[in-house]
Amino acid sequence: MSTFAAETRRYVQLTLYVLALYVVGWGFTPYSSFFASLVLGAVIGLFNMWSMYRDVKKIGDAAEKQKKAFTIGLLARLATGALIAALFLQFPEHFHLAGLVTGIMTPYIIILLHSLFKKKTT
Numbered sequence: 001m002s003t004f005a006a007e008t009r010r011y012v013q014l015t016l017y018v019l020a021l022y023v024v025g026w027g028f029t030p031y032s033s034f035f036a037s038l039v040l041g042a043v044i045g046l047f048n049m050w051s052m053y054r055d056v057k058k059i060g061d062a063a064e065k066q067k068k069a070f071t072i073g074l075l076a077r078l079a080t081g082a083l084i085a086a087l088f089l090q091f092p093e094h095f096h097l098a099g100l101v102t103g104i105m106t107p108y109i110i111i112l113l114h115s116l117f118k119k120k121t122t
Contacts, residue, residue: 008053011114015046015107022103037096040087041103044080049107051076080104 019042026035055073062069084104088095 004053004056007114008049011049011107011111012046014110014114015042015049018042018106018110019046033094034096034099036094037099038103038106040095041084041100042106043103044084045104045107048077048080048104049111 022035022038026032026039051073055071058071059069084100
């Protein structure tokens with residue numbers, strides 16, 4: 001397994017752990033709309049991270065073969081943002097905007113923190 005694939009797998013695992021904490025918060029705290037928003041946002045963020053991984057891998061493989069690669073990753077990620085906005089506008093009593101935004105950013109916050117605290121191996 002390549003380093004890129006291994007690190008992406010680690011980010012997915014850490015995001016799933018945080019997602020589990022969000023689910024516990026949703027079930028056992030009085031802030032259910034906030035935690036439901038975190039859960040939905042984190043699921044969308046996880047999809048966005050997977051989509052970006054897939055696109056980077058596809059472009060890398062095409063570059064090795066000196067071919068062009070076509071991806072719709074940016075369009076898919078923008079569509080998920082539009083989906084979140086539409087859900088929030090349709091059901092504002094069930095979702096919290098700050099929770100949705102924080103949830104979407106959860107995988108990227110994990111990547112940032114992992115990069116900051118990773119030990120140098122060289």
